[in-house]
Amino acid sequence: MSALPPDVDGWLTEAQAGRLDAAARTVGAGGRIVEIGSFRGRSTIVLARAAVDGVEVVAIDPHLGSDRGPQEIAANEALGEDDTRTFRNNLAQHGVLERVRHVRAMSSDAHDAVADPIDVLWVDGAHRYGPALADLRDWGARVRPGGRMLVHDAFSSVGVTLALFRGVVFSRRWRYVGRAGTLVEYVREPAGASSALRQVALLPWFAFNVVLKVLTLLKIRKGPWPH
Numbered sequence: 001m002s003a004l005p006p007d008v009d010g011w012l013t014e015a016q017a018g019r020l021d022a023a024a025r026t027v028g029a030g031g032r033i034v035e036i037g038s039f040r041g042r043s044t045i046v047l048a049r050a051a052v053d054g055v056e057v058v059a060i061d062p063h064l065g066s067d068r069g070p071q072e073i074a075a076n077e078a079l080g081e082d083d084t085r086t087f088r089n090n091l092a093q094h095g096v097l098e099r100v101r102h103v104r105a106m107s108s109d110a111h112d113a114v115a116d117p118i119d120v121l122w123v124d125g126a127h128r129y130g131p132a133l134a135d136l137r138d139w140g141a142r143v144r145p146g147g148r149m150l151v152h153d154a155f156s157s158v159g160v161t162l163a164l165f166r167g168v169v170f171s172r173r174w175r176y177v178g179r180a181g182t183l184v185e186y187v188r189e190p191a192g193a194s195s196a197l198r199q200v201a202l203l204p205w206f207a208f209n210v211v212l213k214v215l216t217l218l219k220i221r222k223g224p225w226p227h
Contacts, residue, residue, distance in 0.1 A: 013180065024051050033056070034114060043152075045090065060107050120149075121148070149186045156182040156210075169199045182226060
């Protein structure tokens with residue numbers, strides 16, 4: 001059975017859904033999975049379906065109608081309300097509404113709503129440098145030793161990639177595991193130089209993705225946004 005709910009809007013690919021599914025299945029009863037950035041529930045459903053009974057699944061998204069995707073940055077109240085309704089309906093249709101606790105708040109304001117520790121952290125919130133760095137730094141610090149952090153649009157989004165290089169790539173506490181497209185996965189455990197070097201080696205691919213985005217924005221290229 002595919003881990004991906006194809007009828008739900010979003011940018012998660014089949015391979016990326018598989019990574020999320022596998023990470024969620026590492027969490028035992030009593031553990032906690034936290035998602036930052038839910039949109040309409042595509043990744044939320046993957047995490048909730050994979051989580052065993054007794055695992056808390058927390059979805060953090062203010063649903064302001066902002067940061068919804070490429071070139072959709074400004075807040076839009078009507079879109080936000082529609083996204084919230086659609087999010088809940090999608091979770092209900094896939095049988096996981098009662099498995100997910102939705103915290104409708106900015107990730108920076110949601111810390112008090114979530115207990116420690118976090119076993120799996122999925123970061124797919126605002127892709128601008130400042131918010132992305134805050135999510136990686138502040139929420140990442142709450143992941144238990146041996147826990148996992150997965151990040152979307154890495155080595156594709158300029159803001160997310162800069163935040164990763166500032167807070168994660170050269171950190172000795174995050175070991176790079178691998179990627180599925182622009183989804184990268186880390187384990188919170190001591191990391192050596194090889195972990196950083198494997199990520200530095202992705203910089204040419206990052207540059208290629210940025211060029212693809214520029215050509216798409218200029219309408220020179222037709223094709224999918226790099227995910």
